[in-house]
Amino acid sequence: MFNYYIKLAFNSFKRNPILTGLMITAIALGIGASMTTITVNYLMSADPIPEKSSQLFHVQVDSWDPNHGFNDEPNTPPNQLTWTDATNLMSAKKAFRQTAMAKSGAIIQPSSPDINPFEASIRLAFKDFFPMFNVPFKYGNGWDQQADDDRQLVVVLSKEINDKVFAGENSVGNSIVIFGQSFRVIGVLDAWQPLPKFYDVNNGAFDEPEDLFMPFYLKQELELPNWGNTNCWKTPEGEGFTAFLQSECINFQMWVELKTPQDKQAYMSFLNNYVNDQKELGRFPRPLNNQLLNVMQWMDDQDVVADDAQIMMWLSFMFLVVCLLNTIGLQLAKFSAKSGEIGLRRAVGATKRDLFMQYTVETGAVGFAGGLFGLVLALLGLIGIRQLYGEVLNDLASLDLTMIALALVLSLLASICAGLYPTWRACNIAPASQLKSQ
């Protein structure tokens, strides 16, 4: 029966090619626009580390200005930590895993004379960085506690840097000159790009991860420059690098891995105690206001999904509504032209149910065709978005299977909904009424 209805649907398309074409185009445009914007929003709001995003917590303590909150409304704690707090909290080791972090940069001087010196970005972190964030290794491993404590000159290279400096070969054990110092390569990452770059969203939530990874205390040891954002509410007391590290300036991030809600609660009370202890030393002039947000809460707090992307998504939903209204109107017109045929079919014994099925198949077919066409338009739309936004959105503008399935389901549903009223009207045509001669 289904096949027969499909055949009838095709006959009906052939009889009204312009109306059918308009309907398919309208659905396709609506689906195309919606899918383009949904995809961008979906990728922007994706969970970058689904297997443990609810166990990773971003650490915030309110070390800010007594007169002004870091944010006034709502009163949230600063988005980064001071050196003092980052190192104190790390030394306490109260979490299952923990890493304080900072962003820096330095010049790499490759030993091969064929490769010019170049500047690379650095992520300063603790050994737990790699297991905490499930960072994939191609060669070697991260460093150990000893390397953190002894401030060893060891480095983990990103895949790109290893490709560039060591032609992609296993470089573990080799040495490499960074910031004028000879470092030992102990690991090389495999391709790794968490989207968003959740562990540090300060310089663009969709930036590439850093080129080099090295022990955190090298910041102090080598006096590595501050990259990323530095924010101070109070001028450092004294001049120079040490004064900066001892200041109330924030330039450091910290994450902890806590397995259970109890662990989280315990860590929170540890933080509160820590801040109270610091208050006795004359720091933390503001009321207690510490925060532990997990990955997705932190992404939400940092407004990782751009406002523009959301505005576009809501506008494109309205666009889809217009396209559906359009389709309902056209469908209604098309069916009303067929009232004679419907009356005849009813008169020769077709039940309302049969007719309902038949016309639902017909509208469904229109929707499916519109959906397929809409997918093509969405692909074009995403190419357009990539063109417009450049490299920033390169990784955020691709369709995956979920999105393709969603597009087809959405278009089918939309068109069947759009067809419901016209179909219902068509089925209610009295058999006799249409058989009278006009």
Next chain:
Amino acid sequence: MTDSKSPSFFAENWEIGPIFRALLRNKVGAMLIALQIAFTMTIVVNAIYIIVERSDKMQRPSGIDEANSFYISSVGFSHDFNSLVTTQEDLNLIRSLDGVIDAVQINAVPLSGSGWSMSLQTQPGTEFDGTGTAVYMIDEHGLNSLDVALVAGENFSPTDIQTRQSSQTHWPDKVIITLAMANRLFPDEGLAALGKTVYINDIEPMIITGIVDQLQAPWVGWDNVENVMLTPEIRDAKSSRYFVRTKPGQRDRVMNEVESQLAKSNSGRILRDMRSVEGTRLRAYRDNSAMISILVTVMTILVIVTGLGIVGLASFSVNQRKKQIGTRRALGASQLSIVRYFMLENFLISSAGVVIGAALTIVLNIVLVDAFSLDPIAWYYIPLGMVALWLVGQLAVFGPARKAANIAPALATRSV
């Protein structure tokens, strides 16, 4: 029927009553078109409003000679690298090149998105609030390189320029600020701010020795983008950025020359991030221009879809009513009155649509203002949007109406 021999347009009966009654018999169809028009208007008006807002933002001048300026960074790495000597040598070299108007070491560039900010206050003490401002550190060549004009006071002199170490916290005692900053610090005093003392780091005094007409901070999305201070400093840092202004039309040639000459002059450093200010502007406003392009595309397609929908339905209804139209023509209705029938019918439907549309437009705008802190829409966008959608409807229906008018009266006599 009305008198077809005296087709005085206004004297005729426009048949609004019959049109209205006919519409009531096909309520759903008419409602669908009206709703389509309403939603289309809602999207179009709000989209145009966002577009206008964004392009106004993009029109703002940065204050520098954008077409003829570029910048380049030098980062030293060799053990014997001497930052101050290199900077001075580099600047001498660049300034001596043919086609260069002037060059300066600067810590940040307008439109580039990254820079320094400090806070200035008019009274010393931690208890007083400051006004946030971007900081550009320049020497006596700075104003000429940036192409900003003094409106009061004087430029820095070579003896004003101090060396700034990295991690240094104290500031020189002279400062040049923008007129906008002067007005923020000393409301309504404007140029009279010249010579006054402001405080940085809560208590360190600085004297305003100059006021420039206009210069933007590096962050185009910042609310106080016109708040800028210029300090007489040369930075002693391995990483140094040079801002170069060239004679008109020479920028690209000078860019190549600066890059190759600097590369040759010192092998203990690398050069990076050479960019024209024009390129920087494109990057700074890329999100805005992308949003504009997307909204324009969506709007255009939407209007076409709505228009085609109206054409489709009107053609269909013309086909359905062929016999009636033929009858009317046979009874003496003029072609004009047939066209007018369909145009008026559409006008009535559109009117309902644009009234609903006006309400929806306001609702959507309130939502957008609420959720994304956009500005509320200006009132005149709404009547303009209504007129535009009326026109779209009339244009769309005109074709089918013409077709209807061409139906031969004889058609009425044929059996279907």
